[in-house]
Amino acid sequence: MRWTHTFVPTLKETPADAEITSHKLLLRAGLVRKLTGGLYTFLPLGLRALRKIEQIVREEMDRAGALEVAMPCLQPPEIWQQSGRYVSAAEVLYHAHDRAQKEWVLGPTHEEVITSLAAAEINSYRQLPKNFYQITVKFRDEIRPRFGLMRAKEFIMKDAYSFDATDEAASASYQKMYDAYTRIFARCGLKTVAVEADTGVIGGKFSHEFMVPAETGENEVVYCESGRYAANIEKATSQGPLVPTPKIPVPATPEKFATPGVATIDALAQPPYGVAPHHQIKTLIFLAESKLVLVLVRGDDQLNEAKLAGLLGTSQFRPAEPEEIFGALGAHPGSLGAVAATLAGPAAALPVYADEALRGAAGMTTGANEDGFHLRHVAIDRDLQVTKWADLRTVQAGELCTATGQPLKIRRAIEVGHVFKLGTKYSEKLRAFFLDEQGRSQPCIMGCYGIGVTRTLQAVIEQCNDKDGILWPPSVAPYTVCVTPLNVAAGSAAMNWAERIYTELTAAGVDVILDDRDERPGFKFKDADLVGFPLRVSIGEKSLAKGEVEIKPRGGSVTPVTAEEAVAKVLALLDPRK
Template sequence: MRATRFFISTLKEAPADAEIISHKLMMRAGMIKRLGSGIYNYMPMGLRVIRKVEAIVREEMNRAGAVEMLMPVVQPAELWQETGRWQKYGAELMRIKDRHGRDFIIQPTSEEVITDVARSDIKSYRQLPINFYHIQTKFRDERRPRFGLMRGREFTMKDAYSFDRDVESMKKSYAIMFDAYVRIFQRFGLQFRAVAADNGAIGGTGSHEFHVIADTGEDDLVYCPTSDYAANIEAAEALPLASERPTPTQAMTKVSTPGTVKCEQVAELLGIGLQQNVKSLVFAVDGNEEGSVKKQLWLLLLRADHELNEIKMQKVPGLANARMATEEEIIEWFGTEPGYLGPIGAKKALNIVADRTVANMSDFVCGANEANFHLTGVNWERDLPLPAIADLRNVQAGDPSPDGKGVLAIQRGIEVGHVFQLGTNYSEAMKATYLDENGKPQLLQMGCYGIGITRILGAAIEQNFDDKGIVWPTSLAPFEVVICPMGYDRSEQVKAETESLYSALVAAGVDVILDDRGERPGAMFADWELIGVPHRVVIGDRGLKEGKLEYQGRRDTEATAVVVADMVEFIKAKLAA
């Protein structure tokens, strides 16, 4: 490729609405251009990266035995109504009508469509296992699109769907896809981590997320440095911090704590550690309109220095549809304003759930359900019955690892892939069955596997950049090598050597671009450093007089002189490494 026949459109400054580094650098490098809120044109430079991501994904999916197809962007509402997701998916689902008033959606994912294909075409166990995938445009109507391709509304995703005869076979298909994902991310050249995750709106029985490690990531990844344990903080199990409850040493005492509505204030006033305080979080579950089911209030108890994990909370039976209680509801149930709440002496009956760590605490401090008062020396089974116990909190660095092989650490990551064991969630709702060896219908067991194709670009940049611009891994770079001639339009010798090297690299299968624009060296170098091409060759009269060319890797601090005749093999060795 010659630069004069390509489209290069770089900017010295990022647009004002670009917030994070990947968004700024992609805009400055001319890879994307904003069309509307969360909607971007993929410019030629950016599209080359996307195509390289797709090629790696496609090769590894095919290698794993998946079969490519293509499902439509627009899908009929009837399929989504069958599974109930027409109602459940929420405002992110873009619902539209055609000219006849019929309902459709712009797909965010394709479980319904692929299950419809399976129930129509898979008849016998002899057709299983099968795994279909496609690479297709998706749309999710984000409330607040931001961060460029990291949280846009329109994006490209690879989603795959496996169908198996039983749970054991489904787990084997899942393992095959998990291994394929590991190979994909290794080929991307990115530092990544696979972590156990919550299934979320997709449903199913088990899942793993694949995260690109980056300080700017939105997710906390929990892992054990001395074992293989890893999980998203949403799914990481929090063990009790004491293996058993200590024997009480204090009498329960009501103490005056004026103006202390926060646990930190209580701890400071009483001269105790924050870890000895228990905080009260109140949630409400509404009754039905007929009144046959009454509104309930739930009191969740956590150690004061711990944070509630709302994903875990929603898995507690009865709390799936909980909301924060209002101040009026709290006063009605507890008889006092927030800030002095506790599990003893509420006015009305409560559902109480204690976190595992709280259940093993003794002599703790909590609200007295009276303004300006707290209780000290509170103990389970002596002062109040032991309530329901659940894992309610986020883990913290230094907590014991659930596998018993060390302590936990936390790092930030950007989710770019997710694999699910769906089971029969969709096949049951849509009556997708096959006939087994005995001629009896059985539900298809499903798996689901997604990779955010366009999101990979943003994640890769968040992990690989410097003050000059993007630093692409070679496998993802828009071009592997750029040739930068000094005086290409003025020196016949420079032009001849440039054309010779360019032709030789093209013949060797190298993805090379020749910058024949006639730009000044400083401007030319700045463009390619911003764009992030990983290998650069400079050709100039001065070097040619010594029979040498200048090579510099994008991460190198200094250039290396290479004999003209050796440059092609030198570049091939760099690319092979």
């Protein structure tokens, strides 16, 4: 490709609406342009890089035995109603109407479609296992699109769905995808970490996210430096808080004391009260499927909503409004507690879920369910009726790893892939049953496996850049080699050599771009660095006088080679990396 023929609108200055490095570089290197918030046009070079990632994904999915299909983006709402996600995923669903006013939804994912296919076509265990995948556009009504392609309303995803007859087979399918993902991201030049992920309301242990460590990531990963434990913070556990929960002798009954104006853990920790946060019980009230529940964590702990969702078996819950709370408990947030003696009437019947860190706690302080009053000398086992104990707290950095006993660390990361053993949730609801060897009807055991392809592209840039621009891994670079003649006059020695090297490299199957613009050398070098081609071959009159051209790896130093051997040298440099 000739630079003057393609379209590479590079920007010297940073666009005002880009915040993170990869987003700036996507725009500056002329890879994408924004249409509007969360919607981007891929320009020729951006599309080439995207296609290379797609092809890597395709090759590895095929290698793992998955079958490529293409499913509709426009989907009937009925299948979403059948799966229950018409309600549970309502926030992300885009709706459309046809001229007859029939409603459609734009697919944010394709479990419903693929399961409908399986329901119709898979009847026998003899047809299993099967794994279908596609690389296609997804639509999600994101609450806040941001960071360019990182979180967009429309994005390209590879999604795969496995169907198995037995649990063991499903686990094998899962492992195949896990291994394929490891290969895919490695081939893309990305350093990723597979972490245990929240399985949400479906439950189970089989879910991993593939994370790219990055300060700009939207996820937090808890990990042990031994490498033996890594988990999304939504899922992560530890040996518990570093400061032990008090279990101290208490008087026969809790004591009510006045705390006028005190409505926060922090305020109660201040003089004159001086109740350390870890001596307090934080009482949170949620409305889950229109029923109130009390959730207790230690005062210095953060409730982990993902864990609560798992416990409740639904993600359909929200913090109760102050009026709702007052109506039920007779007090406002800040004065709430779960001490049985303070829960009158119907409130006494509300479920109380308590975090494990509170187990056996004695000598705690909590709200008295009377505005402006708290109770101290509270002993959990004596004074509260806990419906269920569960791990509900968010791990904090420094707590000890359950596997190794070493301190855990936390860092941010970008989620680029997710593998998930679904079980039979969708196959049961959408009737994807098969007959097993004994002639019994069984739901297919499913797995789903996603890769954010456009996000992966941006993650590569986020991870591979320097002050001058992108440093593409050769496997995903839009062009692998940039041939830069410093004099583009037709018939000049530089241009003649450039044309020859360009032609020969192209013939050898290398993706080459010839920077045939009549621009000053510095200008062309800056652009080549910005776009980030892995290798640049510069051809100028000075070097040619010695019969030489220059090969420069992006981010590396210049190596003079004779013009005659330039092509062979480039091929040799590329080969071990390919």
